Amino acid sequence: MNESAHRRISILVVEDDPGDLGLIQVNVRLAGIRRIGDRDPVVWAPTLAKGVVAATASKPDVILLDLSLPDSTGLETVEAMRAVAPEVPIIVLTGQDNHRLAEEALQAGAQDYLVKGQFQHDALGRAIRHALVRQRLESRLSLFRAALNSVANGILITDIHSTIEWANPAFTRMTGFSLAESVGRHPGEMLNSGKQDQQFYQRMWETILAGRVWTGELINRRKDGSLFAEALTISPVTDSNGRIQHFVAIKQDISERKANEERVQHLAHHDQLTDLPNRSLLSDRLFQALAQARRDRGIVALMFIDLDRFKPVNDTLGHDIGDLLLKEVAFRLQACVPRDSDTVSRFGGDEFVILLAQIEKATDAVVVAGKLLAALDRPFLIGPHHISLSGSIGIAVYPQHGEDVNQLLKNADIAMYHAKTAGRNCYRFFREVTEVTEG
Template identity: 80%
Template sequence: MALSESQVEAEVEHVVDGREALEYLRRQGGRFLLARRPDLILLDLNMPRMDGREFLAELRGDQALCSIPVVVLSTSAVDRDVLAARRLGAAGYVVKTADVGVFIEEIRRLGEYWSRVAFLAHNGKRTEWRADRRGGRWWGDEEMSESTQQISILVIEDDAGDFGLIQANIRRAGLRRLGGGEPLRWASTLVDGVRTATAAKPDVVLLDLSLPDSTGIATVQMMRSVVPDVPIIVLTGADDHQLAAAALEAGAQDYLVKGQFEHDALGRAIRHAVVRQKLESRLRLFEAALNSAANGIVITDVHATVVWANPAFTRMTGISLAEAVGNKPSEMLNTGQQDAEFYHRMWETILDGRVWSGEVVNRRKDGSLYDEALTISPVTDINGRIQHFVAIKQDISERKATEERVQHLAHHDQLTDLPNRALLSDRLSQALAQVRRDRATLALMFLDLDQFKPVNDTLGHDVGDLLLKEVALRLKACVPRETDTVARLGGDEFVILLAQIERAMDAVLVAGKVLAALKRPFLIGPHALDISVSIGIAVYPQHGEDVGQLLKNADTAMYYAKKAGRNCYRFFRAVTEAAGA
């Protein structure tokens, strides 16, 4: 009668005791197969044959029926009876009063509330039930289409009625796998929730902010510290925007008010929380990978202003993230060694949406320079518009230094560090090309030490090597111009390239300096060594026009200087004339 008077729209079935109710619910034929199963059971505790307490215990032990919410109707307002009903799994408790009007109003509010629950549970449509024996339970069309993905949900809620409501919403939200076990675990206190979450980490935590042992934001903070990577959805009876904001700031992912769920709000919140958590986990993984990368990584906006940089960038440049953000790399690192054309080509490439790679010389915070391999990649939005640039930076100073050392060793004499035959040939080729263009002249001087072999034979190769080093230093002092070259071909043979002279007599002046420099005694340890040098000179273009010819003719001229008594120089032309005479 109360339901009728309350004008709640509902289909009502009436049974007289608990046993008849169970028979009705478990019936394998008749109305239950063709109609929807009950969305709510209103239960009197005092009934014949099987009372309400026995019925609740039996119902909660039946896997097929345990999710149907039950609201107890009783004349007892004793706390002990209310708690007993909640422990047995009742979703609510209404006290029958002598005032019929008050009782009808309670039933009306109850009916409206559970009508919303039923609407949410059925996703706004009527569930058609059909028989299908699977593990002794009945399966509905909505359950047949549930996701095969099962998640674990920990509900920390001290109110058994609210837990029943949560259970019904989750069950109807499609968060349970066919044939799978119940995804929910229930804890009525924060301590129990912490213990449960620690024993087996859930995928989602539904958390009440008013628990017997914890209230307010501290509850969220505690759970966040226990399961920092598990999404927390706060469920509370308080519609408080400030509390909601504080909960989200404390680490909750969502905030829902009990009894005010919109259509599938809880199921949607859980799904979103799981998806968001997976995305955040991936972002944390990506961030950890970027922070662990050995190469410097810098992200800028489309105007080349830094928005993020990893620790490797700081190690490479000495510039912290705080110092880098808001500034442009060109302002912090530029050395001026790359010209405007270089940067024009780089910007032209990346603004065209293409990847640019190259090498630059940059400046650290302390002013020191370093070589950097740089790759810049544009990052576009779904419409293809460039939003950011990602720069990968590698300090290649050591590699460049190694390459330079290798190149130096390949082109220099290991003992004296003078250019070797290969480098001499290269420089002579370049000098010949230059004097041809300028219609100028150059000279090549071939030197061979006099009396060097007796030093090696009597004092040993160690003393001979030290002598050769001293000879190299004196020769370089005689030829101070950077355009000229002093080279060692091997043994006691040296070559001097005078890259550009005005007349042949310029070579005579240098030859005189060399003869005088090498005539002075060499002090090698306890030894005072006296040697001299014979010099042959070939001049371009009179004595040859290519590398091979000039070297050969200078060598020939040196041979005649030896024959002339050593410690002198001879030009190639004078040699040929003397040979003709």
């Protein structure tokens, strides 16, 4: 008993010759295909038009389709039936001299073909069984294809030499390269940004050629030349003997996530008003500068600046004008310390701290202090207001005035208060106890 005998299958026969229909019905019974309740498993339609109606109404499991009907012949018959029943397997029925037409029908979407007058029940049962299996496989493949084409992540399939064999639409949206442009090429030659060194790719290849999954992040280049951050997973695909045959790469554009992470990091370490490094970032940079100075026996200077007469501006002109004034102060202070190794930070309120890393001698800070005082002494034009300010600057130098972050900050702050008591608009170096020397 074959597999068909264990199933109740409805068969639509689109055949204009009653004699051929009778032979088909006999072979269906001999193949063990059961009735569906009190209904015959075979539904007959003598023309394509009636077959289209029957296919829509009865929803058959299989269609036996004659390619020579009174109202349609050849491939048009297959195409018309596929249009109304795209998920139903079609077995075409041909005459003895129509093998070429039958093969063309297979290319047009038919599952199999039988030559009328040359098949018996076992051939018919086998053709129906195989057609149903192939249709299920094709439906599953269509589902997989639709799923791969609809996912948001880019997917590449390459051979073992990294030659692209297939790419989904998300890959095209991500990179700008179409499927036609990608097949036959290597991802490296298309997307390489030069941001990863040779060791990066060597470690990747060592992993996947060993049969393991590789996961990482990298910077790639789109077709238009723009860069994007990518999370990449590459999985080896092996045959039944464990030999690697293909690689599947899943690519996710993480540029927006990376940009958000950078914005969060920036906000965590910068003053929101002036965009200068905040106290946390200053402390980190001072710690690193001191570590470098210890190794090189270098000198580091810390300058604590407090604005003179800033509070009356806030009290009389309002906080909005005060905020604009602080922004302009920050701009002028930055212009006085152009070295990349130096840091201008807002410490809080109207207090700023400047880190001078890797100076040659302590008196180098005097030159910078003079520039800072001159910059603050020039009137500020904020809207319709001409505002005059000045600054009091305290200077502490490593290693004379402290050897760690907290000690240097504390002593620079003390020196700033001595500058205040000395009449403001000046600088003072830290001296132990209360001795203060003007620079």
